Amino acid sequence: MAADRVLDPHGLLAPDARLERMATGAGWSEGPLWMPEARELRWSDIHGDRILAVDERGSMRVHRERVEFTNGRAHGLGGVVQCSHGRRAVELERDGEVVVLVDRFGEHRLNSPNDVAVHPDGSVWFTDPPYGIEKPEEGHPGEEEYGGRFVFRWSEADGIRAVVTDMARPNGIAFSPDLGTLYVTESAGEDETPAPNSLRAYRIEGEGADARGLEGRLLFAMDAGTPDGIAVDEEGRIWCSSADGVHVIAPDGERIAHVPVPETVANLCFGDDGWLWIAATTSVYRIRTRTAPC
Numbered sequence: 576m577a578a579d580r581v582l583d584p585h586g587l588l589a590p591d592a593r594l595e596r597m598a599t600g601a602g603w604s605e606g607p608l609w610m611p612e613a614r615e616l617r618w619s620d621i622h623g624d625r626i627l628a629v630d631e632r633g634s635m636r637v638h639r640e641r642v643e644f645t646n647g648r649a650h651g652l653g654g655v656v657q658c659s660h661g662r663r664a665v666e667l668e669r670d671g672e673v674v675v676l677v678d679r680f681g682e683h684r685l686n687s688p689n690d691v692a693v694h695p696d697g698s699v700w701f702t703d704p705p706y707g708i709e710k711p712e713e714g715h716p717g718e719e720e721y722g723g724r725f726v727f728r729w730s731e732a733d734g735i736r737a738v739v740t741d742m743a744r745p746n747g748i749a750f751s752p753d754l755g756t757l758y759v760t761e762s763a764g765e766d767e768t769p770a771p772n773s774l775r776a777y778r779i780e781g782e783g784a785d786a787r788g789l790e791g792r793l794l795f796a797m798d799a800g801t802p803d804g805i806a807v808d809e810e811g812r813i814w815c816s817s818a819d820g821v822h823v824i825a826p827d828g829e830r831i832a833h834v835p836v837p838e839t840v841a842n843l844c845f846g847d848d849g850w851l852w853i854a855a856t857t858s859v860y861r862i863r864t865r866t867a868p869c
Contacts, residue, residue, distance in 0.1 A: 582833040587812070587823060589849060589863035594836065597852075597859050598629040602712070604854035605804070606647045606690075608655065609846035616844075616852050618859060619645045621660070622712045629859055644707060644714045647747075647804065647842065651693030652676075658688035660707025660714035665691060665699060665729065677729045680737070683720035685727075687713075690804060690842070692748045696783060698730040700738065702745040702759060726759055726788065733784035739777055741791055743768040747804040747842065751826070752811050752869035755779055757788045760802040760815065772797045774805070774815055774824060794828045804842025806851070808866040814851065816840035821853060836860060844868075 581588070602622025610617050615630040617638055626638040626645060643661030650656075654669025656676070663685045664678035676699065678685055687707025692700045704724050707714025726739035726748065739745065743763035750757060757777040765771045774795040777788030800818025807813055812831070813824040818839050823832035838856035845868035846852050846861070853860040 580835045582830075585831055587832050587864055587866060588834070589865055592863045594834070594860050594862045597633050597861055598627070598635040599858040600635070601627065601857050601859075603841065604856060604859060605841045606645060606657065607804075607842055607844045607852050607854040607859065608648045608650070609844055609850075609852060611847060616846065616859060616861075617648070617655070618842075618854050619648075621646060624661075646688070646707075647690030647701075649691050649693045651699065652697065656691055656693055656699055658691055658701060660687040660689075663687055663707065663714075663717070665701050676731075677727075677735050680721045680725075680727065680735055684717070685721075686719055686724060689746055690748045692750055694728075694750065694754070696730075698728050698733070698783075698786070700726065700728050700748060700750075700757070702726050702748050704744040704746060704762065706744075726757075728786060730784070736784070736787075738786065739788040739791065742775065747802065747816070749805045749807045749813070750779075750869075751807060752809060756826075758794070758805055758807065758813055759788075760805060762801045762803060770796070772801050774802055774813065795822075795824045795830065797822070800839065803840070804844075804854070806843050806845055807869045808845065808864075809869050810866065811869065812866070814843055816842055816853075821851070834862060 601620035606619040625640045629635045646658040648657035664675045686705040708717035725737040729735040746762040747760040761773045776794040778790045780789045803816040811826045820836040821834040840855045849864045
C-alpha cells in the first residue's frame, strides 16, 4: 500500500499502519467475522462454497465445506447468525450445528439473504438481494417469489417483517451506535435505481415488533465501483467497501478517509485492538486503526 495514496487527514489509522495480506486462495471472499475466543477471522469463500478461518499469525484453515454459499455473518443468539444464498435463508451456527432461522416471507421463499446485523433486542435484520439465484457461482438458479428485494427484521417472537422496501439491491447492513439509524448499501446500477452504488441511511422508528426503517435518504454516492459490506465504528463512522479499497464516511455523509486495497473489497469487520479485517476478492487483509467497533 503506497503511503501517498492513503487519505487519512483525521488520523483514523494507527501511526505505523500498513496493509497486511493475511491469507489468500479464495474465489470470492465475503462475510468476515472476528471470533475473539478462537483469536481468528472467519469468512466465506462463496465461489468455493466453504467457510475459511485465519489466525493472527496468518495460519489459514477450512472451517466447513459444502455450506450452501454462506455470505454475511454476525454474532448473536448464542452463536453465529449467517446468510445462506444456497438455502435462501438466514441460519444460526451454534455448537457445531446449523439450523435455519427464517427462509420465507409469508408463503414465498426469500431471494438470497446477503448480509445481517443483530440488534441488541435479539432481532435479526438482513438484506435480501437476488445474487444467489442469479449467479450460479453464488447459489442455485431460482425465481424471485415475493416481488421485491427488501430489508427484513426477524425474531423468534415476532416472525418476519419487511422494514425497508424502496431499494433495488440492498446489500451491506449496519446500525449506528445509538441504534437510531440503519445503514444499507445500494449495489444496483443506474439501470435499476435513481441512486446507484450508494450508501443509504434510514431513521429507525418504533421498537421491537413495530420497528421499521423510515425516511430513507442518500448518505453517500460511491464513485469507486459498487459498495458492498460496511462496518460502523464507536464514533459512528461508516467504513465502506468499494472497488478500490475502504472509504470511511462520516455520519453527515462526508468522506473522511480512504484506504487503498489491491483487490476489490467485498466486506470488512473490526477485530480486537483496532484491527480492521478486509475481505477482498481472493484474499483477506488487515490494517490497524485507532478506533473500535460500535
